[in-house]
Amino acid sequence: MNSLLDRLNSAQREAVLHMDGPLLMLAGPGSGKTRVITHRIAHMIQQGVPAWSILGLTFTNKAADEMKHRLKTLVGDSHLWMGTFHSFCARLLRRYSRLVGLPENFTIYDADDAEMALKAAVKLAEVELTHITIGQLAQQISRLKNRLVTPEMLLGNAVSHDEHLIARVYPIYQQYLLRSAAVDFDDLLMHSAIMLRTSPDLRAELDRGYKYILVDEYQDTNSAQYAIIKSMSIDYPNLAVTGDPDQSIYGWRGANLNNILNFEKDFPKTKVIRLEENYRSTPEILSAADVLIQNNQRRKAKNLQATRPSGSKVRLRTYGSGRDEANDIVQQIMTACQQNGSALRDFAVLYRTNAQSRLMEVALRKAGLGYLMIGGFQFYQRKEIKDLLSYLHLLHNPSDDVAFQRVINTPPRGLGKQTLLNLEELARKHGVSLLEGAELAIDRLKLTAKAKKSLVEFLKLMDLMREESKGRLVDLLQTLITKIDYRNYLQKVRREEVDADVMENIDELLADAAELDNQELDGNPLEVFLEQAALYSETDRFDSEADRVNLMTLHAAKGLEFPYVFIIAVEQDILPHRRCREDPLQMEEERRLLFVGMTRAKEELQLSCAKSRSFRGNQNISAASMFLMELPRAEMHISDLTEQWDAYADSWDNDDTAFGDFFDRHFGSDDEVSPQRASANSKKKTATDDDLGFDQHFDQGSADVETWEDPNTSKRNTRLPTGNDRVAELLAANKLKTANDLGEDSAVAQQIPAEAFRVNAIVSHPTYGSGKITSASGKGLRRTVTVEFFGDGLSRSFVLKFAKLTLESAD
DNA sequence: GATGTTCCATTTTTT
């Protein structure tokens, strides 16, 4: 049994040996936390603690599975409950649903379903969503729920317009969910917490039952989760939590850092153990991450100790474009695989937002390398899967109005908007679900023959499925697919392209069902199937046997490790995300996010940014992230691979419209221009010919790595004039005359961009009067514009250098 | 009511 304690350092051993009383493990990245947890449980079991009295709560199913797996190798099969908060709560609610007014066959709505329900609620509440989107509203309500704020608590407390709106919609949303016998993700926690609060007997029973509770990633728990754990740790405060405040990255989801910061106060006589030795990363990687995180104000200092031998320097790379970035990384991966026999699965590419995966995917596919993308559009969110599952949901829970809505006319069976509206009204009048409403409708609603027939058929289908649901899940699904001729419908909806994928997804769903059919289950298979789908996340099955490059967001990477890590698009407005700019707290969370990403790496780490990146279809100039300026750059390997930049710039030169847009975006808007942007632009322009000297304003410093400045500080100090500013100024001063004035030796010329003469600008000509520029091309004085004159409606072309054109208005 | 077309916002991160 002492083998359990072998190969543990003293702090780890102390944690493993701790049994009774609260325990706080402050575990830095790579400090062997999972190992400590599993060994500790194994130790407890060996000491005679019954496994079923231990409750392990994790953040992802993946983490739970991993621990279960490791535990199995230590003590064999054991019957402890280890899972996510959400699945634990789901289980709790299934058993005690009546305590919160739900039937036990309630449905768990995913974000999509919840949004549909919210939309319905907004409609019922008869409010107008003017300046807030449905998504924002959903998030606000989610935050309230995470803080255990019920609709009643909101009454009379609303001050702002938003608060009034929420106070109005939130209760109706909750009602809607209740009537649909459904809960959203947040409800799982909130209902559980409330249930524990209002049922002292149940609380005491669970407290007694789960004598030992263990919470992983405690820094990411929110108030609802706190309430749940706390209430089960009163009589038996054997609560052990592990976490790292520096890895708190779910503040936006209501995670409350105070949970971990105040743990010692909360639970008297807490034993605190710090795990600061890092067994994962090279000293280079660890030190870079450590230097970065020290820029956070709101943290507890900690002393990360590297234990591994020195490795290669952390790389910091600048690319010309996101495409170059992706290609180079793929190149590096291939080289590494060839030269030192690395496997593809040793590599991870991490990014801030899911959208950033695309370029990597393209590059990997082009190179013929397999990849595994975690997150993004998830399997269970695909239309074809959701459609089919909605039928099952409706079958399992006939009150599920969201499922009904999704399913009733998919595939189209002639039940249109108006019919559905009538049906809805009928159901509401009778206080019944939509499905029941449908039954009523057949007699009570005047329907077209077709609609009536469809409704009858639909109800017959549901009956048939009800019959079938006693058998195997696969058969049920198969019957459904055949009856509604679903594959044919899909083929029609998505013409030609990618229908192979779609069909594969359906097959995969069938396979999932078949797999479940073969398992021994302690519950209703249909229910288990649906719940799995609802609480499943892609992160959970990331380590498939296949050898592939891993692609995922920084959030999804939490808790994982890889020999080689690339963090891409470390750029201003992406890695500190745009939405976090003003909020220092959110800014710190962004920094922690990068910290988490960096500390995933074992051997090698590369951070990169690109100077231009396409966003929503067009190329934008990017500035390096302020976080890169905070890194110990002297100790890193820095390289600037922007030689492709000029090639990109040239492609713009050939396309004047594109350049016009570019100009607008960077000089014509009121946005402040960072030095990076400005010099990037000047670099581009000086590469061409006869400029107007406009650049001189900007041509200070190159964008080379050595001159990287903190974009935040420099932005504030140097508000650069924009093209429009200057034109407006000169127009006002009546100094802007004709294009001739833009001649080389004209004083004004130094300041007027010929590009000011662009499409839609109003100009006037001594002979033809005024007109509008309808097209423009060329640079500088050779610029040619076509003007459509208001007088005779005719178009004429001019070369700026020679024509006497006067700019009347810039746009 | 179904199908086709255009326009529009949209994207932070996830159980």
Add this chain to the structure above:
DNA sequence: ATGGAACATC
């Protein structure tokens, strides 16, 4: 770029 919603047409 892309998919959804609003609008138009069959």
